[in-house]
Structure formats: structure tokens, C-alpha cells
Amino acid sequence: MSSRTQGSRWVPYVFLAPYMVLFVVFVLVPAVLGVWISLHDWDFLLPGKPFVGAANYTDLLDSTSVNYTVFWESMRNTLIFTVLSVPLLVVLPLFLATLLNSKFPGRTFFRAAFFAPYVLGVAVIGLMWRYLLDPSFGAVNGILGAIGLPDDTAWTTGQPWAWISLVVVTIWWTAGFNAVIYLAGLGNIPADHYEAAQLDGATRWQQFRHITLPGLRPVLVFVITVTILASANMFGQSLLITNGGPGESTTTAIMAIADLGLAQYRMGAASAMSYVLAVMLGIIALGNFWLLREKA
């Protein structure tokens, strides 16, 4: 290896330098700066930024502090969304993927079609579904009314409908993304495993249980982890479809953090919140790896 670059020790560093400059300025420095901010009463608009130690963190445990309610309500909302959406976003795309995995005419078209909503981005899908779910003249209630079902459900303004809407829209938007990851995983399972199982008289379900699922284990870990992280990052859907309501009931943790830090400029408290959430997500991700680890 090293013979290839002999005589020019600096060459690898020249190749790395442009990226490393960006990496240091926008990843390494901010990761440390964020902790620093969280230890100060850091109001972006004010000159003084007094050191307050862990106060921004302990405030989150003190039920009399201003940020306590905002933070824990938004964390609870995020948890509700994650618990509702993740199982569906793990299971339904797997069904989609097995459906699309067999050979049939038009397979490539349908694969692309099911992925298409994802490329639209949250702003477009948020505006779309705000209109489609409008309680008084949205198409969803219109269609329900036309087939004789209740046509006055408060999809965006009442609970539990607001959560149901946000979860279903998120599934509509991202199921194709997870399905594509499953499809790639399914493609890596050798076909002769299935042929051997068929010779042994295994049923479809037995094949799924004993060949497909074990073969997909690393992909499942990835899908579950990425989906949990995405759910914990939920922001645009709530902002655009329910505007965090009714009340504050769909205001997610990211909405609360971004609002406090980047709209009210109270960055110290917001940074502390973001690190608490990050640590929680880290623990969940590790637990996920541990639960689904390769059984040796």
C-alpha cells in the first residue's frame, strides 16, 4: 500500500484537507461548543453569557422551572409518536418489500412509485396533507362521507386524530424508503436457502421465520435504529399539519428545542435539552444493537 505513495508523505493529507477543514469547523468544534453553551446562560441577543454550571440541566429536573413543562411535554409527545410509528414503519415496509421482491412485470416502476413520496420532502408533503386532512373540506373526510362514513373527523385539530394523522402521513411518506432497504437485504439472501427449505417441505411462514428474518437481522437493526432516530427528530409534519396542536399536544422535542434556541434565542437551555435527548437516543440505539446482536 505505502509503496504507491512513496516519496510524497504529504499526499494523503492534501486529499483529506478540504474535507477535514469542513469537518473541524462544522462538526468537531460545534460538538464541543454545544456543551460549552449548555453550561452558560447563553442568550444570543445579550452581551453577557454567565457561566451557570449544570443549572440548565438541573432545571430540566426541577418541576418549578420554566423549561420543565415545555421540555417534558415535548419529550412525552415525541415518545408517543415514536411508539406509534416505529413498529408500523418496521413491519409494513417489510410486507411491501416481500411483495415487491418477487419477479413480476413492472416491478421497477412500482418500486420507484412506492419510493416517490420520500423525494418530495417534508414541506411539500406537509402542505399536501394539511389540505387533504382539512376537517371541513379536505378530501379525506370528503371520501369518507361519500362512502357513508362520518365526514367530520377533526384530523388536524382534535386528539387522538392528530396523532393518527401524523403517524399515517409519516408512513405514507417514508414506508418506501424502508422498503428499499429491506429489498436490498432480501436480495442478499441466497436463493438456494429457499430451495432447500422447499425440498424439506417448509411452509411460506416457516421460510420467512427461519430464513428471511435471520438473513435480514443486520438490516433490521439498521431500519429500527434509523426509524427511531427519524421519529425522535420529527419536526416538519407537526409544524405544518397540526402546528403542534391541539394545544401543545403534538409539539415534539425538536420543535421545542428549535423554538427555544433559535426563535427565542435561549441557547443555553436549548443546548442542554438537545444533549439530554441525544444521550437518551444513544442509550436506545445501544440497547437496540444489544437486543438484536448476532447470537453467537
Next chain:
Amino acid sequence: MRTRRRPLFWAMIAGLTLIILGPILFIILTAFKTVDESRTVPPALVPSSPTTRAFNVLFSSDDAPVLTWFANSMMAATAHALLVVVVASMAGYALARMDFPGKRIVTALIISTLFLPGFIFLMPNFLILDQLQWLDTLWALIVPGAAGAFGVFFMRQFFTGLPKEFEESARVDGAGPFRTFFSIMLPNARPAIVTLIVLSFLANWNDFIWPIYVLFSPERLTLPVGLTKLQGAYTIDYPVVMAGAAIAAIPVLILFSFVQRYVIEGVAQGGVKG
């Protein structure tokens, strides 16, 4: 698996396609409706007297400079994608094919940041952009995102898989490391480069939370962020809002239909081998 497809299979495929593509089609058709027709119950699918009024309102509105937003999004996403490809392919190549002191530490450092959630960077990067005086400029959208680790690992993985003979024959021909990279390795990496450009472009075009907070002036906004202002300004005029959504949706859908192989394979690769 190879058995003839039963009606149930096709019914499921058709039903799912309708559920997934139906709403997108309905939104595009709504953009050509009158305000009254956009509020009929039950909803009309096809506009009875199609009108481009919504687009006229949108393009002549001073509050909603849609074409400027479109140009901003296009410039930011294109510049961002090109920057990602340049820095990521160079760094990925060094990490894949060169030996140097510190390589393991650098690799470990970059990998470890893959697991840091993006939201912890919101506040510190805002302050850094303020110091650079990049707030409310397109630089804020183009540069910081290029520091992400995904592109580097994507390119590193691709270069690792190329045969060693490429570099060996280049060396025999007397090419230095830079010529080897630019005239042999990069052309051979074309599929990976196209995939990375497309993924970076789409991610940047659709980015939402970051541009909301770092752009302030109406004429500096990106299309997705501008559209959300429309929702506030034209709440009762849904054809206008849906025309805005269609203007943002149609270019990416067209782009996607041409490059879907790269998008889908890139996503699959990131998930299965990443």
C-alpha cells in the same frame, strides 16, 4: 415465488399504488381548480374548468417570490452537491487507498460523528455561521452540510472495491497521485459520484429545519421554506398553496424519474452495507 400471480397480488399492488400516487396527482390537479371547486364536498378529482389562476397569483405576488425561491433552492442544492462530491471523493480516496500516520484515528473520529444526531449542531452551527457572517446567505445552506460523514464513507467504500491494477498501471505509466486520481480513479467512480450528487442534491433541496432558522429575508428563502409562508398567507386559497407545492414537487419528481436507479441503489447501499 415463480408461480403465476393471482388477482389478490395485483389488487394489492394496484391499491397501494393508488394510495401512494393518488394524493400527489390530486394535489397537482387541485392547483388548476378554482377556490370554490377546491372546497367542494365530496372532492372533485378533475377540475371542471381548469384554470391557471393559482399559478398567475403565485408568479405575480410580491409577498411570494416563488421564482426567486426556486432559483435559491436550485443554486444551493447544486453547489452543495458539487462541494460534497469534491471533498468526499478526495477524502474517501485517501482513506480507502493510502496509508499514512493517523489514518485510523481520523477514520474513527469521522465514524463516531455518524452517530451524533443532527439537532445538537443547530445552536453551535448557528453561532459559527454568525461569526462567519453567513447567516441569511446561501453559504449557510451550501457549506456546513458538506461536513457530514456519509459522503466520505460512501466514496471510501466505492474506492475500496476498485481493482488495485488501476493505480498500478497508472504508476507504470508514470502518473503521479493527483493524475491517477483525477484521470483514472474519478472516471471509474462515475456511478458512485452520480449517486452521491443526486442524494446530496435531494437532501439539500428538501432540507427544512435548518433553512427555516438561518434564513430571514423573504428573497433569500428556499422553495420549501417559502411554501410554508404561503400556507399562512393563503390559508383560504388552497389552489395557490397547492400550486406552490406542485412547483416544488414536479421538478424533483421529474429528476427522480430519470435518476431513480441511483437514488434507490444509493439508499439501499447506505442501509445494507453502510
